[in-house]
Amino acid sequence: MTLSVLLSLFTLERILLSIIGTIIGIVFGAIPGLASSTALALMLPVAFSMDSYTAIIFLSNVWIGGCSGGLIAAILLGIPGQSSSIATCYDGYPLSQKGQSVKALGIGILSSFIGTVGGVLVAYLFCPFIAKWAVKLGPWELFSLCFCAIILVVTISKGDIWNGLIAASLGLIFSCVGFSPIDGAKRMTFGIISIYGGINLLALILGIFALGQILKNVAKGKTTNPNVDMSGIRGFGLTMKEFVSNIPNIIRSFLIGLWIGFLPGMGSGLSNMVAYASAKGSSKHPEEFGKGCIEGVFASEVANNASVGGAIIPMITLGIPGDTPTSILLGALTIFGVEAGPLLMTNSAQFANTFFAACILAAVITLAIQFFGMRSFPLMLKIPFEYLFSAISVICFVGAFSNTNTLSNCWLMLIFAFIGLFLYYAELPTAPLLLGFILGPMLEKNLRKGLTYATNGVWSFFTRPISCVLLLVAIGSLVWPIIKSIINKRKLATKGDAQA
Amino acid sequence: MKMNKDRWISLCLILFALIWIWQASKIKPLLAVASEDVGPKLFPYFAGSILLVCSIGKFFSSKEKGKPFCTKEQWITVGILLGTLVAYVLLLYLVGFFVSTPPMLFALVYLLNGRKKPKVVKTIIFAVVMTAIVFLVFRYVLSVMLPMGILFD
Structure with a gap:
């Protein structure tokens, strides 16, 4: 298809709708409790009044805007609007606390743009090739990948390894509640109907990260907002040198994001944390992570947006959605009579290309809107603490309610606010808990499938090369700190002997 | 031990x-x-x-750590805050979003302010205006449902 045909598809009306769609997406992404999937679900009926091309352009803009909006709340308030921006909080929020919120936002916005455009371009170029290879991944590889991801996040979390593992196991425990995967046995529901479907992810995130954090701040007597330093900010607020030194980090995070987004069932919620973990692991100064290190913001935001491109690949080529937003988009495609799958690229090439172009356009619009808004977003922090956070608490309740349209979700959120307070009190890290919770069902499903399909039981996880490497990485990173401390002790001992 | x-x-x-x-x-x-x-x-x-x-x-x-998490007074504030949040959900269930949100916002401003004394009139205006904004934005712009309370349903 020639470029001119593609350009003719983007009329003024469609471009205006794209801008509106992106703004809706960013707003949804930025409000804690509402995510791009919520925005898509709510805009779906609106899109039905349009023709199929306009609708897909509009919806992809809502989607991309929503994926990038989460960073605003994460950086300014330390509340991840959705699971894809959890790792952004770790360094973005401390940066903001130091008065560098504009810089953190600039990095986040730029990284989001790089991640989205790169991801979509890769998806466009490699869709057909990757699809063929992907079908060969079995439950063994998926299990080992989830396992490895959890262990990696445990090892990077602050405090000792016991605390990290305890948090991860608590996450796994919470993920067990509700119907079990595969056979649907009721587990730990105690007759409460609202948790039959499992613990609501949003209630857990809002409870621990939003309300739990407010409770913690009150307990610590931290009831003032940081000052915002707006002087001397030009462009994205970061120097060329800082950007250049982060290029390896960006490339690595991009590949991680793309790869994880591409795997079904695991999207940006996982990729941002894994990219963060690997950025910390390969950094020259890992001790600065969590205290306001720009590499952490780069890693998290490049990865979560690269997952968008990754998720497009299986959606377009196989008809398998990688996460919730793509499954809604896939639903929209079906309603418009477009069947996603291996034949889409040949039967409706123009439609597929429009979709890719719309995603790129969305990334550009998001960049422009956020770039101009960047200087005004931090003004939010000028609102006194008590007004800002009482309003946020109310929004959390409304968000939790609207997610399921039941008040039981609000109760659940309160329970998790209490659990969050306990975690902060006990100094248990929150990231492993969340990852354990998100990946728990995947881990269990693939473990059971793997054991059922295999002829040699548990060993099948070690006899498949990719799976074996991932498991060895996980075990290695768990054992390595212990070995390292023993070696260090021996070195000290021999030094001491030599001196004596 | x-x-x-x-x-x-x-x-x-x-x-x-x-x-x-x-x-x-x-x-x-x-x-x-x-x-x-x-x-x-x-x-x-x-x-x-x-x-x-x-x-x-x-x-x-485990090793002994020196610094306590927070003081007894702060624990009491946290307890009252948790109680307020529980009361809010109960009120949402009974009388819905409109009636329960302004008092809740008012109470939260007082609980979150630390040692400063917030102005009563300013806080009341904030509570009412914020409730209206949240309602309008969520109901009409984002078309999200809000709890209306079993007593008024």
Whole structure:
């Protein structure tokens, strides 16, 4: 298809709708409790009044805007609007606390743009090739990948390894509640109907990260907002040198994001944390992570947006959605009579290309809107603490309610606010808990499938090369700190002997 | 062996893990999917055992830390704050969003302000205006449902 045909598809009306769609997406992404999937679900009926091309352009803009909006709340308030921006909080929020919120936002916005455009371009170029290879991944590889991801996040979390593992196991425990995967046995529901479907992810995130954090701040007597330093900010607020030194980090995070987004069932919620973990692991100064290190913001935001491109690949080529937003988009495609799958690229090439172009356009619009808004977003922090956070608490309740349209979700959120307070009190890290919770069902499903399909039981996880490497990485990173401390002790001992 | 904060937390976690494993033993599989399938009990056992082992590990490796989490007065404020949030959900259930949100916002401003005294009139205006904004934005711009309360339904 020639470029001119593609350009003719983007009329003024469609471009205006794209801008509106992106703004809706960013707003949804930025409000804690509402995510791009919520925005898509709510805009779906609106899109039905349009023709199929306009609708897909509009919806992809809502989607991309929503994926990038989460960073605003994460950086300014330390509340991840959705699971894809959890790792952004770790360094973005401390940066903001130091008065560098504009810089953190600039990095986040730029990284989001790089991640989205790169991801979509890769998806466009490699869709057909990757699809063929992907079908060969079995439950063994998926299990080992989830396992490895959890262990990696445990090892990077602050405090000792016991605390990290305890948090991860608590996450796994919470993920067990509700119907079990595969056979649907009721587990730990105690007759409460609202948790039959499992613990609501949003209630857990809002409870621990939003309300739990407010409770913690009150307990610590931290009831003032940081000052915002707006002087001397030009462009994205970061120097060329800082950007250049982060290029390896960006490339690595991009590949991680793309790869994880591409795997079904695991999207940006996982990729941002894994990219963060690997950025910390390969950094020259890992001790600065969590205290306001720009590499952490780069890693998290490049990865979560690269997952968008990754998720497009299986959606377009196989008809398998990688996460919730793509499954809604896939639903929209079906309603418009477009069947996603291996034949889409040949039967409706123009439609597929429009979709890719719309995603790129969305990334550009998001960049422009956020770039101009960047200087005004931090003004939010000028609102006194008590007004800002009482309003946020109310929004959390409304968000939790609207997610399921039941008040039981609000109760659940309160329970998790209490659990969050306990975690902060006990100094248990929150990231492993969340990852354990998100990946728990995947881990269990693939473990059971793997054991059922295999002829040699548990060993099948070690006899498949990719799976074996991932498991060895996980075990290695768990054992390595212990070995390292023993070696260090021996070195000290021999030094001491030599001196004596 | 002296008990400290970490050891008490570990003990609580050990107790929780034991209760969890006991409850997991009561899970009934719905149907036999395949004879090789390990069933729905394995994973809860697995998660519970990791928690148990790690909590025991934490218990024995814990070190005394100097700084307390917060003072007794701050704990009381946190308790009142939690109570307010619980009351808010109860009110949402009974009388809905409109009636319960302004008092809740008013109470929260007072609880979150630390030592400063907020101005009463300003806070009342804030509570009413904020409620209106949240309602208008969520209901009409984002078309999200809000709880209306069983008494007014």
